[in-house]
Amino acid sequence: MTGETSAIEAHRSSLRAMLGEDLVLTGIEEIARYCRDWHGDVSSSAVAVVRPRSTADVVAAVKACRELGLSIVPQGGNTGLALGATPDAPEREVVITLERMNRIRTIDPDDFSAVVEAGCILSELKDAIAEKGMFFPLALGAQGSCRIGGNVSTNAGGINVLRYGMTRELVLGLEVVLADGSLFEGLSTLRKDNRGIDLKQLFIGAEGTLGIITAVSVKLSPYPDNVATALLGLASLDDAISLFRRARRDCCDLMSAFEFMPPLAFTLAREAMPDLPIPISGDYPAYVLMEISGSGLVDVDDLMGRFLEGVMTDGLVVDGTIASSQTQARNLWLIREGMNEGQAKRGSHMRSDVSVPLSRLAAFVAEAEEAIGKALPNCISVSYGHVGDGNVHLNVLPPNDMTGKARTDIIYAAKNALNEVVDRYNGSISAEHGIGRLKRPDFESRLPETHRKLLTAVKTAIDPNLLLNPGCQLNLSAIS
Amino acid sequence: MTGETSAIEAHRSSLRAMLGEDLVLTGIEEIARYCRDWHGDVSSSAVAVVRPRSTADVVAAVKACRELGLSIVPQGGNTGLALGATPDAPEREVVITLERMNRIRTIDPDDFSAVVEAGCILSELKDAIAEKGMFFPLALGAQGSCRIGGNVSTNAGGINVLRYGMTRELVLGLEVVLADGSLFEGLSTLRKDNRGIDLKQLFIGAEGTLGIITAVSVKLSPYPDNVATALLGLASLDDAISLFRRARRDCCDLMSAFEFMPPLAFTLAREAMPDLPIPISGDYPAYVLMEISGSGLVDVDDLMGRFLEGVMTDGLVVDGTIASSQTQARNLWLIREGMNEGQAKRGSHMRSDVSVPLSRLAAFVAEAEEAIGKALPNCISVSYGHVGDGNVHLNVLPPNDMTGKARTDIIYAAKNALNEVVDRYNGSISAEHGIGRLKRPDFESRLPETHRKLLTAVKTAIDPNLLLNPGCQLNLSAIS
Structure with missing residues (x-):
């Protein structure tokens, strides 16, 4: 046994003694899944994984x-894709997973609020809330696995942001364990509360670097019983932006999603789901998946019908199909999901999550795809995303037969080519997934000095020993 | 000339020499209006008032x-009513007013955003944005005087919060001068940007204690051309809460205001505006002023009509009137404004700005009015506010003939009686106006230890010499 190994073993014994066997996992195999990112691209290890059952734990x-x-890496559903919740220093890091703290404390339709523990899986929370006739609008691909504490820690986005905002705008209160073991008790459900600086804002999007979120109170809306979903074919991405502007005005705050996709989406979706019905020609240069939704007296079908009639008469939309049942609507969304699965089937590729001012989205996509095409002529760019948020996922697929280091190098080159264009558009290299450890170098190299000073000041003021998630977002040294 | 006076004069000369005559006001009379709160209840003085024309200034x-x-008290329109923007240490404080920095830098309808200097008056900003067919939804009584930097610094609320959120939710980016003179450049218009901890959130609602906001980028909506406004008479405040719940579902996200008022509102409004038409009987126990609005293809008149038909059939609304013109709608809102002016005409009184969980609003108002009635039987309670936000302005009017210390004492007693009930409801003693210096004692005495530690850590990390707005929100001593 080396010195380091025996030190780790001593820590493991201490943790078991201090916290009890039930809370502490240390076996290499049993901790493996907590130490590996969601895609399985990066694996590490840890001193231990602690699985608390309560805030006191x-x-x-x-x-x-x-x-x-020992340092702490807080973990929710581990679906963030930015290496924000997995350890990278096996000899001195402990993962604290919130997965056992998954109780819903209250759902109060009369208060339009719910209080829930951090480890609750998003889709389970959404379902429980829907059973009470209410709606929690956060919606993203990983919702069957991600946990609400992680959603808050990463300020998750998703497809309904254009109407309901990011996770930040859905949070009413937080309970947070701080680095010194003290408890920040802020689980209010008040809608308006201007008692001084709003401390909870600090923890939203901090990726566990300032505290461990243990519970969240969230804002609810009435459940939108009526949903109209349409898949539209357009002559260009430029037209998709014009269509968004018009929809934003014509449909007002009732539009809940407006996603764009390239024609290649259908090919990729079919590769993943061969039987998926595709009720529109695949020959248009751009596609939009649009949703209008509402509750009560609002007739969204009528609104969608009148809207599409207008934009088709004006030639802004060339072709389109409206789902006439929930199953059909689900199938339209499956095209978007299938597109992602199809990309995964083609092997490792460059995934991105960038944003630009929404008025410049079409120009940005054209310029970025051109830059990548020039630099990497044998790769395929797949651009899709959330028009209303200026949020583009521009992914780059290397040739199918390219493997090993050649493939890794090309992914790295594609990322750099993209980020250069993002910089020219004053965009963000992380729109909704956070920085984690994955994007830290690209984040730090772009960080203005004043931002760095402020971030460092805040971090060292709240966690002076850098106990929490060291190496996530910033690479700092503890102040002595 | 005393030692203190000559020290102040020396500082004044230094400021003039360092910044130029044009930027520095020092005459007792010319600085008076910057050193007095909006109501004129509290007056002080300052070393000087500095009036920068640019961020560099x-x-x-x-x-x-x-x-x-010298310490700095940043000031916008000075309409916050919490003594957050006026000095209280004449011998060592300088007011920096942003009033000259009132340029609109850009309004970009295609980007749904605008960039504006901190000193721009809210109504001027709203008007300029409306001219481009867009809408900036922040709406409050002081909008003809308040300035956007102050709105952001206090996270202002107002009547449209239930649909569009507090000011925080309308801010896309900030430019801030920090205590060390460095510039935080964060004037992005991105809708989704998860590059690490969101530093701008710190300055929103900080009342100038962490930095001086010099410019803001904000989120715009399409201008709601169609507005339906109704004044409704109800059998109780309980019914008003039920009506809100139903309206939230039936009218979905198209409801833009839902205010409650007591029958006394009409008496008070008439005292201030004798000729104001009041198109409803004044005999109902509770009133609701409700607004639905939208743009484009959404027919809000039809929606309001169908909604009211349903709730009147069900007996939830007893009587009501829908404005049939913009003038009539304006007159309905004038009742609410007149109610406030009428209170002011009755002399100094206890004004409050509290919030409770919205499901408990009716119970809270009943209990608070009862508690005040028992403690102060000769006073009149006037409760009104924003139902959708659980935000109540419960004001207490002392007898007309009570003056001097007796009147001041009763106002103080009323505030304490109210705050006791607020505490029992886990409410907030400041829903939308902030803490300033006025509410600091009540804020500090209720502050949990963990909150205090965090607030102190953040403040001293960012402004270690307590240069900015000392005595606002917290009473701290500089770290040496």
Whole structure:
């Protein structure tokens, strides 16, 4: 046994002694899935994985790690794709997973609010809320696996942001365990509360670097019983932007999704789901998947019908299909999901999550695809995303037969080519997934000095020993 | 000339020398209006008032104050009513007013965004945006005087929060001068940007204690051309809450205001505006002023008609009137404004701005009015506010003939009686106006230890010498 190994073993014994066997996992195999990112691209290990059942357990775990001089990597559903929730220093990091803290504390339709523990899976929360006639609008591909604490820690986005905002705008209150083991009790459900600086904002999007979120109170809306979904074929992405502007005015705040996709989406979707019905020709240069939704007295079918009649008469939309049942609507969304699965089937590729001012989205996509095409002529660009948020996922697929280092190199080159264009558009290299460890170098190299000073000041003021998620977002040294 | 006076005069000369005569006001009379709160209840003085014309001027002013060991009180329109923007240490404080920095830098309808300097008056910004067919939804009584930087610094609320959110939710980016004179350049218009901790959130609602906001980028909506406004008479405030719940579902996200008022509103409005038409009987126990609005293809008149038909059939609304013109709609809103002016005409009184969970609003108002009635039987309670936000302005009017200390004492007693009930409902003693210096004692006495520690850590990390707005929100001593 080397010195390092025996030190790790000593820490493991201490953790078991301090927290109890039930809370502490240390076997290499049993901790493996907590130490690997969602795609399985990156694997590491840890001193231990602690699985608290309560806020008090989290407090005890933080105090134990602090006492032993171990760092903490908080983890929710581990679906963030930015390496924000997985360890990278096996000899000194402990993963604290919130997966056992998955109780819904209250759902109060009269208060339009719910209070839920951090480890609750998003889709389970949404379903429980829907059963009470209410709606929690956060909607993203990973919702069957991601956990609400992670959604808050990464300020998750998704497809309904244009209407309901990012996770930040859905959070009413937080309960957070701080690095010194003290508890920030802020689980209010008040809609308006201007008692000084709003501390909870600090923890939203901090990716666990300032505290461990243990519970969340969220804002609910009435459940939108009526949903109209349409898939539209257009002459260009430029037209898709014009269509968005018009829809934003014509359909007002009732539009809940407006996604764009390239024609290649259908090919990719079919590769993943051969039987998926595709009720529109695949020959248009751009596609839009649009949703209008509402509850009560609002007739969204009528609104969608009148809207499409107008834009088709004006030639802004060339072809289109409206779902006439929930199944058909589900199938339209499956094209979008299938497109992603189809990309995964083609092997590892460059995934991105960038944003630009929404008025410049079409120009940005054209310029970025051209730059990547010039630099990497044998790759395929797939651009899709959320028009209303200026959020583009421009992915680059290397040739199918390219493997190993050649493939890794081309992915790296594609990312750099894209980010150069993002910089020219004053865009963001992370629109909705956060920085984590994956994007830290690209983040830090672009960070203005004043931002860095402020981020460092805030981090060291709240977590002076850099106990929490070190190496996530920033690479700092503890102040002594 | 005393030692103190000559020290102040020396500072004044230094400021003039460092910043130029044009930027520095020092005459007792010319600085008086900057040193007095909006109501004129509290007056003070200052070393000087600095009136920068540019961000560079603000940087220079901060550096000058820092060099001279003077503190800074940033000021916008000075309409916040919480003494957050007026000095209280005449011998060592300099007011920096943003009033000259009132340019609109850009309005971009295609990007649904605008960039504006902090000193722009809210109504001027709204009008300029409306001219481009767009809408900036922040709407409050002081909009003809308040300035956007102050709105952001206090996270202003107002009547449209239930649909569009607080100011925080309308801010896309900020430019801020920090206490060390460095510039935080964050004037992005991106809708989704998860590059690490969102620093701008710190400055929103900080009341100028962490930096001086010099410019803001904001989110715009399409202008709602179609507005339906109704004034409704109900059997109780309980029914008003039920009506809100139903309206939230039936009218979906198209409801833009839902205000409640007591029958006394009409008496008070008539005292201020004798000729104001009041198109409904004044005999119902509760009133609701409700607005639905939209643009494009959404028919809000039809929606309002069908909604009211349903709720009147069900007996939830007893009587009502729908405005049939913009003038009639304006007159309905004038009842609400007149109610406030009528209260002011009755002399100084206890004004409040509290919030409770919205499901408990009716119970809270009943209990609070009862508690005040018992403690102060000769006073009149006037409760009104924003149902959708759980935000109540419960004001207490002392007898007309009560003056001097007796009147001040009763106002103080009324505030304490109210806050006791707010505490029992886990409410907030400041829903939308902030803490300032006025509410600091009530804020600090209720502040949990963990909150205090975090607030202190953040403040001293960003402004270690407590240069900015000392005594606002918290009473701290500089770290040496």
